[in-house]
Amino acid sequence: MKINVNGTSHDLGEIDPKTPLLWVLRDHLSLVGTKYGCGISQCGACTVLLGGEAMKSCLYPVSAVGDTQVTTIEGIAAKDGTLTPVQQAWIDLDVAQCGYCQAGQIVSAEALLRKNPTPSDSEIDAAMDPNLCRCGTYIRIRNGIKRVADANKNVLNGG
Amino acid sequence: MKSLSYNTVDEITDFVTEKIQNLDAAQNSLIFKLDRRQFLQLTGVVGGGLMLGFALPRARANTNGSTFHPNGYIKIDETGVTLYAPNPEIGQGVKTSLPMMVAEELDVSWDDVHVVQSAIDRNAYGGQFAGGSTSTPENYMRLRQAGATARAMLVQAAAEEWNVAASTLSTKSSQVLQTGTNRKISYQEIASAAAALPVPSPENVKLKDPKQFRLLGTRVTGVDNDALVRGEPLFGIDVTLPDMKYAAYHKCPALGGSVISSNIEEIKQMPGVVDAFVLEGNGNVGELLPGIAIIANSTWEALQAKRALNVEWDESQAAKDSWTDAQKEAERLAKEPATQVADNGDFDAAMNASTAKATGFYQYHFVTHAPLEPQNCTAHYKGDSLELWAPTQTPGSAIGTAAKMTGLQTSQVTLHQMRCGGGFGRRLYNDFVSEAAAIARRSKTPIKLQWTREDDTAFDLFRAGGFHQMDGCVDDNGKVTGWRNRFITFAPGGRPASSVSGGVFPGGMVDNLRVEQVALDWTNRCAAWRAPGSNVFAFVVQCFLDELAHAGQRDPLEVLLEVLGEPRSVGGGWRGQGMHTGRAANVVKLAAEKAGWGKELPKNHGMGVAFYYSHAGHIAEVAEVSVGGKEDTVTNRSGDSVVRRKLTVHKVTVAADVGPIINLSGAENQAEGSVIDALSTMMDLSVTFENGRAQQTNFDKYRMLRASSAPAVASHFIDTGEHSPTGLGEPVFPPLAPAVGNAIFAACGHRVRTLPISEEGFYLA
Ligand code: FES
Numbered sequence: 005m006k007i008n009v010n011g012t013s014h015d016l017g018e019i020d021p022k023t024p025l026l027w028v029l030r031d032h033l034s035l036v037g038t039k040y041g042c043g044i045s046q047c048g049a050c051t052v053l054l055g056g057e058a059m060k061s062c063l064y065p066v067s068a069v070g071d072t073q074v075t076t077i078e079g080i081a082a083k084d085g086t087l088t089p090v091q092q093a094w095i096d097l098d099v100a101q102c103g104y105c106q107a108g109q110i111v112s113a114e115a116l117l118r119k120n121p122t123p124s125d126s127e128i129d130a131a132m133d134p135n136l137c138r139c140g141t142y143i144r145i146r147n148g149i150k151r152v153a154d155a156n157k158n159v160l161n162g163g
Numbered sequence: 164m165k166s167l168s169y170n171t172v173d174e175i176t177d178f179v180t181e182k183i184q185n186l187d188a189a190q191n192s193l194i195f196k197l198d199r200r201q202f203l204q205l206t207g208v209v210g211g212g213l214m215l216g217f218a219l220p221r222a223r224a225n226t227n228g229s230t231f232h233p234n235g236y237i238k239i240d241e242t243g244v245t246l247y248a249p250n251p252e253i254g255q256g257v258k259t260s261l262p263m264m265v266a267e268e269l270d271v272s273w274d275d276v277h278v279v280q281s282a283i284d285r286n287a288y289g290g291q292f293a294g295g296s297t298s299t300p301e302n303y304m305r306l307r308q309a310g311a312t313a314r315a316m317l318v319q320a321a322a323e324e325w326n327v328a329a330s331t332l333s334t335k336s337s338q339v340l341q342t343g344t345n346r347k348i349s350y351q352e353i354a355s356a357a358a359a360l361p362v363p364s365p366e367n368v369k370l371k372d373p374k375q376f377r378l379l380g381t382r383v384t385g386v387d388n389d390a391l392v393r394g395e396p397l398f399g400i401d402v403t404l405p406d407m408k409y410a411a412y413h414k415c416p417a418l419g420g421s422v423i424s425s426n427i428e429e430i431k432q433m434p435g436v437v438d439a440f441v442l443e444g445n446g447n448v449g450e451l452l453p454g455i456a457i458i459a460n461s462t463w464e465a466l467q468a469k470r471a472l473n474v475e476w477d478e479s480q481a482a483k484d485s486w487t488d489a490q491k492e493a494e495r496l497a498k499e500p501a502t503q504v505a506d507n508g509d510f511d512a513a514m515n516a517s518t519a520k521a522t523g524f525y526q527y528h529f530v531t532h533a534p535l536e537p538q539n540c541t542a543h544y545k546g547d548s549l550e551l552w553a554p555t556q557t558p559g560s561a562i563g564t565a566a567k568m569t570g571l572q573t574s575q576v577t578l579h580q581m582r583c584g585g586g587f588g589r590r591l592y593n594d595f596v597s598e599a600a601a602i603a604r605r606s607k608t609p610i611k612l613q614w615t616r617e618d619d620t621a622f623d624l625f626r627a628g629g630f631h632q633m634d635g636c637v638d639d640n641g642k643v644t645g646w647r648n649r650f651i652t653f654a655p656g657g658r659p660a661s662s663v664s665g666g667v668f669p670g671g672m673v674d675n676l677r678v679e680q681v682a683l684d685w686t687n688r689c690a691a692w693r694a695p696g697s698n699v700f701a702f703v704v705q706c707f708l709d710e711l712a713h714a715g716q717r718d719p720l721e722v723l724l725e726v727l728g729e730p731r732s733v734g735g736g737w738r739g740q741g742m743h744t745g746r747a748a749n750v751v752k753l754a755a756e757k758a759g760w761g762k763e764l765p766k767n768h769g770m771g772v773a774f775y776y777s778h779a780g781h782i783a784e785v786a787e788v789s790v791g792g793k794e795d796t797v798t799n800r801s802g803d804s805v806v807r808r809k810l811t812v813h814k815v816t817v818a819a820d821v822g823p824i825i826n827l828s829g830a831e832n833q834a835e836g837s838v839i840d841a842l843s844t845m846m847d848l849s850v851t852f853e854n855g856r857a858q859q860t861n862f863d864k865y866r867m868l869r870a871s872s873a874p875a876v877a878s879h880f881i882d883t884g885e886h887s888p889t890g891l892g893e894p895v896f897p898p899l900a901p902a903v904g905n906a907i908f909a910a911c912g913h914r915v916r917t918l919p920i921s922e923e924g925f926y927l928a
């Protein structure tokens with residue numbers, strides 16, 4: 005079986021097709037940025053982009069990936085290492101505490117902002133509620149997204 | 164099978180308790196005056212014997228002449244300035260804030276600094292530990308001293324190089340400058356000359372006046388943030404080694420059950436399974452419980468095999484705990500006098516003399532730590548040595564337990580400190596390290612032991628539930644004259660999970676005060692959980708004070724300030740010391756003022772105030788909430804039917820006095836996070852037990868607060884310049900629940916006395 009992750013095609017050989025994408029990423033491909041938190045699609049620590057949509061990978065069988073592009077936290081920044089505005093906002097606002105949930109938070113925020121560059125508060129809530137933060141960094145997460153959304157608004161307004 | 168021993172759990176709990184007590188005691192000696200000599204003496208006290216006097220950590224050998232490595236915290240060489248962060252990072256921010264203390268006195272530009280997590284080295288660093296909010300106070304003077312010493316040596320080296328007096332030189336942004344000239348030299352250039360100088364003794368090194376601080380007190384983003392946003396491996400769970408296998412460990416769902424028989428031979432045939440074996444356990448519930456280990460080629464295969472296990476357990480010694488039974492027993496005990504732990508004045512006489520009284524039965528459920536990174540540990544056993552990669556809050560004791568499991572000397576065990584995906588007290592206890600070591604001993608390759616979320620909850624060391632029968636009275640002026648706190652706790656292994664004393668609020672502030680305690684038998688392990696003791700006592704005592712204020716028909720803020728009274732040192736700490744009523748009144752007044760206490764509020768809105776002293780921090784919070792109308796009836800966890808009502812928390816105002824702030828960004832983050840954690844916990848978090856088994860083991864049933872429910876939080880910090888800094892990982896947690904509870908009463912007249920308050924029908928908007 006083959007899957008494409010962060011622009012690279014990986015041959016997984018004889019893998020159990022039911023293996024959740026999360027463990028394929030972590031154990032087979034050593035892409036450990038995607039995290040395990042609950043294993044039952046409740047916490048969002050394992051969120052990846054699947055063809056641009058935020059998807060929890062802990063219950064997602066690898067066989068269902070097919071040709072769809074998988075983007076993990078390791079593939080969010082540009083190839084030359086330049087951070088996205090979301091990643092930069094996370095650093096500037098010092099969002100993380102323990103940081104364990106933040107890969108999932110950033111991926112969910114990217115999915116939201118790539119589809120909807122200027123989300124409203126309720127759209128932010130709806131997109132981010134699947135992602136648990138045990139440390140309670142929600143206020144900064146929201147501020148980080150708003151900061152990027154405000155910059156997008158300025159661009160849209162030609163300013 | 165052997166009966167269960169709780170020794171290891173008790174030892175660690177004692178260790179943390181002692182540290183917190185020392186901190187409280189130190190607060191007493193620090194009130195109002197802090198000169199450096201006092202602090203030097205104090206540092207010895209706070210260290211609890213681990214930090215000897217004020218000696219700087221031994222310098223590591225300067226192996227190469229061009230490297231300046233004057234102590235364990237600093238290295239300057241051609242690659243730049245490296246600062247070593249000694250303590251475990253669990254999300255409290257010490258990997259950033261502790262090196263900031265060094266950088267301030269060293270006068271390096273923060274942008275030049277590269278921070279590295281230090282190795283575990285008792286000789287170099289003393290105890291390396293994260294818990295009890297002690298990292299900041301224990302390290303403040305020591306790390307500043309380390310920075311100042313290195314700075315003095317760099318200045319001396321430049322003075323000798325230029326042949327001028329050291330007194331004519333100053334430092335700024337990683338450079339030595341000659342006053343009145345353009346002459347300057349960078350630390351890197353002068354480092355090798357400094358390395359040749361003797362290390363001056365502490366008396367000859369001058370620390371900055373805090374007014375000169377350039378870095379401390381500013382907002383600094385976390386040193387790992389760049390790596391975090393890129394998803395680089397930092398955490399224990401991220402460790403990947405060549406030839407590493409993946410392990411799971413299956414234990415009896417009732418704590419302490421042992422294996423009679425299983426389908427282990429079938430399991431060994433499953434795809435990807437390398438080995439499976441039974442471990443007997445050593446009878447110590449803080450180390451190794453009996454179970455079945457599985458080693459596989461991937462985590463998924465290990466977990467699949469674990470799921471397929473079919474085990475017959477011997478539960479003769481195992482937990483039989485039942486929350487429903489405990490609740491019934493507690494209700495019965497609430498009506499009987501318990502053992503008196505304090506009896507000041509004459510409580511009975513005060514009650515007889517009073518016409519306005521209050522009475523209430525308070526209770527709180529068990530909760531789990533639930534750090535988002537489930538416990539894990541990677542271990543490589545090589546016969547005569549053991550290498551560990553562990554996300555632990557107590558690396559020193561992890562080494563000890565791992566040595567014991569493998570029959571090695573502690574000197575043969577190396578531990579790499581990994582970033583922790585949350586701690587909250589769970590990772591003070593190293594049972595997962597014991598398991599990894601015991602499994603690794605049977606494996607030829609390195610193994611990574613991974614607990615599932617369900618393991619992490621079922622085998623947590625819980626924050627104990629508890630019950631308080633509260634009774635009290637006020638006089639004709641509405642002044643609190645009598646207070647009785649009858650506490651019913653749990654005693655895992657025969658030892659109370661939590662204790663009250665005469666110092667618990669309002670000890671020392673109310674004349675006729677009686678405190679009683681009794682404990683129920685219990686088996687599941689209980690232990691330190693963010694702000695131990697205080698995290699629930701605050702709810703009980705600050706809500707009950709509000710009840711008494713209303714009994715006397717007075718403003719709760721006024722009554723709180725009256726109880727605090729004249730500025731003086733009183734009880735208040737976990738075990739009853741360290742609080743100062745002047746500092747307390749100041750934060751209460753500030754929170755009330757910033758929140759607009761007394762202003763006109765919309766219909767169905769209410770404000771509540773609460774204060775608590777814990778971990779040497781004086782914290783007041785005011786919550787503004789609104790409560791919706793009565794909805795349908797639902798059945799709660801105790802089988803009672805309750806009316807659902809929607810709660811909205813509009814704003815929480817925090818006023819904190821923890822002395823000077825080290826990293827303002829980190830401080831605000833801890834305050835916001837503590838408020839959200841406390842709100843999440845008070846709303847709906849509960850682990851109940853039946854037949855010894857935890858009933859809610861994953862996030863579908865243990866429902867933490869989500870982003871859309873996060874309230875606005877405003878944090879205000881008081882620094883009078885008279886106190887040393889203390890930690891902020893815990894003390895903002897306790898006052899939140901009573902502030903919200905009191906606000907609910909103000910909004911709708913319903914008094915919440917149960918945590919979580921979903922038991923009384925409330926849910927968060
Ligand atoms: S690990 Fe996938 S949602 Fe929690």
Ligand code: FES
Pocket residue numbers: 100101102103104105106136137138139140141254535584585
């Ligand atoms: S930062 Fe710790 S879980 Fe979100």
